[in-house]
Amino acid sequence: MEQTSRTIPELKHIALVAHDHCKSSLLQWVSTHKAVLGNHTLYATGTTGNLIQRETGLEVNAMLSGPMGGDQQVGALISEGKIDLLIFFWDPLNAVPHDPDVKALLRLATVWNIPVATNRSTADFIIHSPLFSQPVDILIPDYQRYLQQRLQ
Numbered sequence: 001m002e003q004t005s006r007t008i009p010e011l012k013h014i015a016l017v018a019h020d021h022c023k024s025s026l027l028q029w030v031s032t033h034k035a036v037l038g039n040h041t042l043y044a045t046g047t048t049g050n051l052i053q054r055e056t057g058l059e060v061n062a063m064l065s066g067p068m069g070g071d072q073q074v075g076a077l078i079s080e081g082k083i084d085l086l087i088f089f090w091d092p093l094n095a096v097p098h099d100p101d102v103k104a105l106l107r108l109a110t111v112w113n114i115p116v117a118t119n120r121s122t123a124d125f126i127i128h129s130p131l132f133s134q135p136v137d138i139l140i141p142d143y144q145r146y147l148q149q150r151l152q
């Protein structure tokens with residue numbers, strides 16, 4: 001696949017997602033970094049987003065709840081280049097009914113090469129990275145060229 005680049009802007013669009021046993025951990029992380037996160041545009045799956053809003057007062061664009069399609073909505077935004085960073089505390093110790101959607105979300109984040117944290121220490125590394133507070137060029141699939149080649 002040919003690649004092109006896009007710029008992750010200084011003010012980022014950040015998606016926040018947590019499975020039920022990981023929600024308290026994500027809420028603590030968001031509270032710790034509330035001042036920084038408040039400068040960015042936040043998205044989340046339904047329950048996670050409403051809990052963040054309620055507990056921290058941060059404004060969050062809440063999708064549907066994960067099992068009802070929220071993971072897929074976040075994945076669609078990633079495919080459209082509308083999400084710059086994914087913080088997804090997924091639960092490695094409990095099964096969820098929408099496991100294919102979880103896999104699909106993580107897959108699309110990898111396809112579109114956005115930074116992903118699946119646990120708290122990675123989230124800490126990301127938010128403390130100098131790259132977090134500046135514009136960053138990332139390589140992404142060159143969709144237009146991909147389409148042109150397929151239509152030849």
Ligand SMILES: O=C(CO)COP(=O)(O)O
Nearest residue numbers: 045046047048065066067
């Ligand atoms: O299930 C989820 C992610 O797979 C999260 O969904 P909720 O935020 O609605 O709990």
